[in-house]
Every structure is written in structure tokens, then in C-alpha cells.
Amino acid sequence: MQDDISGWSEWDRNFNAIEEISSPSELHGLLTGIVCVSQAPTRDEWEQILSTLEVVEIDPQALEILSDESEDIAHSLSEDELDYLPLLPDDSHSLAERVQALADWCTGVVLGFGLAAGHLRAEEQELIEHLQDVAAVEFDESDNDEEGEESYQELYEFVRLIPVSLSMGRTKVAVSETPLLRLYVGNGEAKQKSDAASVVEMFTPNRPS
Numbered sequence: 001m002q003d004d005i006s007g008w009s010e011w012d013r014n015f016n017a018i019e020e021i022s023s024p025s026e027l028h029g030l031l032t033g034i035v036c037v038s039q040a041p042t043r044d045e046w047e048q049i050l051s052t053l054e055v056v057e058i059d060p061q062a063l064e065i066l067s068d069e070s071e072d073i074a075h076s077l078s079e080d081e082l083d084y085l086p087l088l089p090d091d092s093h094s095l096a097e098r099v100q101a102l103a104d105w106c107t108g109v110v111l112g113f114g115l116a117a118g119h120l121r122a123e124e125q126e127l128i129e130h131l132q133d134v135a136a137v138e139f140d141e142s143d144n145d146e147e148g149e150e151s152y153q154e155l156y157e158f159v160r161l162i163p164v165s166l167s168m169g170r171t172k173v174a175v176s177e178t179p180l181l182r183l184y185v186g187n188g189e190a191k192q193k194s195d196a197a198s199v200v201e202m203f204t205p206n207r208p209s
Helices: 002-006 008-015 024-035 043-052 060-078 095-117 122-135 146-160 162-167 189-202
Strands: none
Touching: 002 008, 008 024, 008 060, 024 060, 024 095, 024 162, 043 060, 060 162, 095 122, 095 146, 095 162, 122 146, 122 162
């Protein structure tokens, strides 16, 4: 299955049970958004990042997967081949599942980028809005046809390379220098967690209830 080749199966096994994250695709988007701004996080830094999102228990092997994927994505975003790919389930899954995974991935990219950058450059506002629009897409059973498949592919191609644009022209900073982890340096932990929650809320796309 393509899920085995893409890594979806491995991510689903390791991350699907994390209640604080909607799906492995959202986590992959979160990783991507962070790496658009920062250097690839290490295992220890991933543990801190997940703590920011109140994910306090994660298997060491899962941290290794995140660290390795961070390096891979950092490389793909720095290349001119435009071969970056979101981590999504293959077409053996229903269209509804794939649409939801794509929306989750967009949510993750927006959140990760916001947590790491803390602000938007003028030219990035429209790109983030595009991601937010796809994050809010609702699947209707009437879309479960060939035309729906074509629309899904169009959405996928539309957002797939947005991280490349967000990454372009940036000098990647150390993870410790991002707002994401600076919130946890020093004293006043309660206030810092409150600040972190504000950043999360600011960059969380509106999702249908």
C-alpha cells in the first residue's frame, strides 16, 4: 500500500492515539509549519514542543520519528525541486477521510507556523488565509464522486507547496529562539503557559463544529 511507502502507516501507529492532535496529518502539518521558520527540532526540543500543546507522554521511538522527519522536511523545503509532500492517507481510504486529513494538515501548518514565527510577513497573510480556508472545508456525501475526487486533487495541489513559499527567503532560527520555546524559558511558568495558549488560539484555523 502507498500508506506504507509514504510513512502514513507508521505515523498512524505512533501518533493516532494522541488526543490533543486531531490526526497524524495535523501533526505532520504542525511539524512542517515549525520547520518553515526554525531549524529542525531535535528529540528533546520535540518533547518541549509537544509539552506546549499539553502532550506530556510520548514514546521515545515516536520522538525519533519526529526528529528524523524534521530533518527530511527541512531538506525538502530548502531544495528547488518542489518535492515536498504532505503526509496524507492514500486513495484506499474514503474521500471523506482524505478530505478531513488534508484539512487537518492545513490546520497543523497554520498552528506550527504561528507558534514558531509569532507574526506574519506581509506577503504571508494571503498564504495563511488559503490554508485556513482549506482547514475549514466540510465534506458532504454528495461530493463523493469523480468530481469530488478532482476537487480534492485540486485542493491538494493548491496547498501542497504553500510551506515552500512560507519557508522561502527566511533565515532559519534555532528552535530555542522561536516564540514557541521562549515562552518556557525563565520564571513565571503560569504566565508563560497563558501566553502560549494565546498564540495557539490566534493561529488555530476556524473549524466547522
